[in-house]
Amino acid sequence: MTALPRLSTVLLAAITTLVAVLLYSPLAVPIVSSFFTIAHGNVDWSSPTLATYVALAENHDILAALRTTLIVGVCTVVLSVVSGTLLALYYHSRRSGRSLLQFIIFLPFLMPPIISGLALLIFFREIGLERSLLTVVIGHTVFVLAIVYRTVLMRLQSMSRTLVEASYDLGATSWQTFWRIVLPNLSSAMVGGAILAFALSFDETMITILVTGTQSTLPVRLWAMMRLGFSPDINALVALILMFTVLLCVLAARFLIPRQVATERT
């Protein structure tokens, strides 16, 4: 693609810009309206205000939902990182049934969330588990497990075997090799996977709606409020969440893009 004619380059750039505008304009609406008043589709640019942010601090209902979301997110991250890493290690150790196992792990991620959510809903009812934050955490963990598993497995597979072999040659037991060689090499992939898992859990709506009890997470709370329209302080919350999400993305990118570790140089 060295000698693209000028016109087509301009056209392509224009379409790309259009796509970017299409993707970001829905995000711009709440951010702009968190600082300015919007009436009848017109933005009043003359009077920027932080009143929405002040009002947000008073909205206990929303803050409680935010706290619930954070609790669910942290539990989901812990469960999915531990089980995802163990499952990746199992797959990597070439034991029996590994492709079937991988298929089962990927199922909830491939199936529409409504199917995974409803299947869990019926399952919880059959085993007599009341819908609560526990069921939400289980739902989220099942959903994000594939991502953490995949992230860790890819790092495992790119890890040089010579490192492990060297460790054994120097007389380390398999336990020592795991703790001092394998795990440190996996840590950045685990952190990256954890951040992705948290971001997914933070925004998960469809499964949550189906398996949640009386306490709702933030997206579900917002979903319930949306029918009546939002109060302006919700815009402030959205602006804050978007900033937080960008931060998470940047962090995840940092951890997932492989650093120049010793394994690469051998």
Add this chain to the structure above:
Amino acid sequence: MSGPGTIPLAERRWSLLVTALAFALPVVFVLVPLAIFLGYSFFSVDQGTIVHTLSLGNYFRFFTDPIFLPVFWNTIVLCLSVAAICILLAYPAAYFLTTLKGRWRYALLMLLLVPLLMSYVIKIYAIRSILGLNGFLNKALVGLGILQEPSTLFVFNMNAILLTLTLLLIPFAILPIFLSLERIPQVLLRASDDLGASGLQTFLRITLPLSLPGVASAASFVFVLAIGDFLTPQMVGGISGFTFGRILYSQFGTAYNWPFGAALSVALAVVVIAAILVGERFGRNRGTAI
């Protein structure tokens, strides 16, 4: 002292235990719920309680009732359209990215993918306000003189669902197309150029055919995500925008017929699996390995 035969036995037991432990969580929380769900589709409901006798009644109702099949079909067409529009927008953008160098290429790719991780519910809400009668889209169209007065063409109907799903899912189309375009060896393009092909000829006869696997994956991703969504149609579809996902969801709410909902889910799963298989079949890269 242990004999020579006991160590392999102990090892085999240990290995079996590890396998059982590895399978426990995925089987209990993924496979078993799906199996019970499938089983439910053969039950029925009588006066608000679930009757645990097996029958094909739900499936019979799905195929014979005049409501469900048309909605099912319309939803499939809707989601295929979403996939097509997403690809028409994503392909040029992905192509443009591959013409950029180094850092810029990935920075811009990130920029186009980041909206994926941003609040789904909020995006639906914002798009709804953009599409509304007093929204920015109508204002812009009237302002540009394309429309005389605000139109209800994309307020609470199928068009609104189509536009909203497209805006939400474009990034899912960009990534696979970008990856397949990036994988095309530069040697091929240079060879085509050396042999006297024009830029357009090279694109039509080298780049486009080699990037089709990415297009197939993109179409399958977008289609599957669109057809499984019940929030977007619920929010922007109004009364006329009735999709399969909404009907399915209502079986677990107002209609309260879990077994029938399970049967509808099976129908949905069949379409989704077909879409994934088609995407997988045509999504493989062939002939790019040099």
